[in-house]
Amino acid sequence: MxxxxxxxxxxxxxxxxxxxxxxxxxxxxxxxxxxxxxxxxxxxxxxxxxxxxxxxxxxxxxxxxxxxxxxxxxxxxxxxxxxxxxxxxxxxxxxxxxxxxxxxxxxxxxxxxxxxxxxxxxxxxxxxxxxxxxxxxxxxxxxxxxxxxxxxxxxxxxxxxxxxxxxxxxxxxxxxxxxxxxxxxxxxxxxxxxxxYELIQQKTQEASETELRKRRGSMDSPPSYNKDTGDSEKKESVETPKPSEDKPKITMDFKTISLILFFAFGAVLGAVAGSESGVSGACSGLVFGVVLAVLLASFIVYIYTHIYSSAYPKQPTQSSS
Known part of the structure; x- marks a missing residue:
């Protein structure tokens, strides 16, 4: 048998x-x-x-x-x-x-x-x-x-x-x-x-309910198929320049050019104003224009140093690894 x-x-x-x-x-x-x-x-x-x-x-x-x-x-x-x-x-x-x-x-x-x-x-x-x-x-x-x-x-x-x-x-x-x-x-x-028999039925029902909850959870939160999303975001955050990082450089170039223009403008203005009194008047006007330009430039540097720089602090430069 x-x-x-x-x-x-x-x-x-x-x-x-x-x-x-x-x-x-x-x-x-x-x-x-x-x-x-x-x-x-x-x-x-x-x-x-x-x-x-x-x-x-x-x-x-x-x-x-x-x-x-x-x-x-x-x-x-x-x-x-x-x-x-x-x-x-x-x-x-x-x-x-x-x-x-x-x-x-x-x-x-x-x-x-x-x-x-x-x-x-x-x-x-x-x-x-x-x-x-x-x-x-x-x-x-x-x-x-x-x-x-x-x-x-x-x-x-x-x-x-x-x-x-x-x-x-x-x-x-x-x-x-x-x-x-x-x-x-x-x-x-x-x-x-x-x-x-009742215990087996209870365990079977609990297992079925747990599996159903897992399936519902996976349907509510579908998996992301973009595997490189995290790396791309990280790369973008490192490589993309921020607007605030370029502000100090642009501002510094603007300061140098402004000083030169102010000196030249003051010298020309003083010389023209003193030319009516002859050569000595032109020289005196030139000196006066330079002094005025220096005072005006100093005032601009003070405004940049104490007001503009505090409003736009310089961002630390990230070193590449």
């Missing part, structure tokens, strides 16, 4: 639930008459080996032996004792020689108790009709007909267990083959207890 464990191993995990006859089914699955198991709460964990594969079987207590307030607790416990979850759940419905017609209340109770594990449980369920010795075919068919609603829920997967003692190997293999077929049909999947 092929490997059935979803992790690629060889372990088969089974939980047996019902109102009675669970112990008979455990013996059949493990192919042994004397069982040794570990009790956890009111559940019992059995382990064995079949066809070279390890089998873990959890036997849940019969519903008729539990107080109503303990039923859900023990049912939930049973599916948690074979982590990460059972591959198959066997729902046992007893078929007794003294029972006659099947009890409708018992069938309804089976459906109600299985529903405590959520509707997902039916995907992994096989109904086992555990018969006493001597039960006729007609009685078995009546029980199967009464369980029609449950059979519809679990895909009509069922097995009739007719002996009270361990079955021959061929009969045991029939039940195991149906379990293997169920696991194959579920692609190696197993039933996840509701608490773990």
């Amino acid at each position: 092929t490997t059935i464990s979803p992790q690629g191993g060889s372990e088969l995990r089974i939980v047996i639930l019902g109102n009675d006859e669970e112990n008979k089914v455990v013996k059949s699955v493990l192919n042994c008459e004397k069982l040794t198991g570990v009790e956890v709460g009111l559940c019992t964990l059995h382990q064995g080996e079949q066809t070279g594969r390890k089998i873990s079987v959890v036997e849940a207590p019969g519903w008729d032996r539990l107080r109503p307030d303990r039923i859900k607790e023990e049912i939930v416990r049973s599916v948690s004792l074979c982590p990460p979850g059972p591959h198959a759940l066997l729902l046992v419905i007893p078929v007794k020689t003294t029972s006659g017609d099947p009890s409708v209340g018992e069938i309804n109770a089976s459906e109600m108790h299985m529903r405590l594990l959520s509707e997902r449980v039916w995907k992994h369920t096989i109904v086992v009709f555990a018969c006493d010795d001597g039960v006729d075919h007609q009685t078995i068919q009546k029980h199967i007909h009464s369980a029609e609603k449950i059979l519809e829920k679990c895909g009509r997967r069922s097995h009739v267990l007719q002996k009270s003692t361990c079955e021959p190997p061929s009969q045991i293999h029939d039940l195991l083959k149906k379990i293997y077929s169920l696991v194959k049909q579920n692609h190696g999947g197993f039933f996840i207890p509701q608490a773990y």
Whole structure:
């Protein structure tokens, strides 16, 4: 037979639930008459080996032996004792020689108790009709007909267990083959207890919301495709001359030219004004014009030094690297 464990191993995990006859089914699955198991709460964990594969079987207590307030607790416990979850759940419905017609209340109770594990449980369920010795075919068919609603829920997967003692190997293999077929049909999947299932859903939803927020953020702030923008701006800030850097040079050239023009203008003006008195008057006028030009130039230099330079401070020159 092929490997059935979803992790690629060889372990088969089974939980047996019902109102009675669970112990008979455990013996059949493990192919042994004397069982040794570990009790956890009111559940019992059995382990064995079949066809070279390890089998873990959890036997849940019969519903008729539990107080109503303990039923859900023990049912939930049973599916948690074979982590990460059972591959198959066997729902046992007893078929007794003294029972006659099947009890409708018992069938309804089976459906109600299985529903405590959520509707997902039916995907992994096989109904086992555990018969006493001597039960006729007609009685078995009546029980199967009464369980029609449950059979519809679990895909009509069922097995009739007719002996009270361990079955021959061929009969045991029939039940195991149906379990293997169920696991194959579920692609190696197993039933996840509701608490773990809700946690997985919560984590999946949180991961989806985080991914959605990231996508929305990338749409609101699209990436810049101009990789050289920063370098270009930096280069431009270094190489582009600022208007204020050229002002001191232009102003200095203007100062020199102004002084020369003032000297020449003062000398000419003084000479012209003193020429009416002859040569001596022209010389005196020339000297007077030069002195006046010097005073006027000094006044201009004072204005430049104390007013213009403070209004336009000289910018430091950047050295090229």
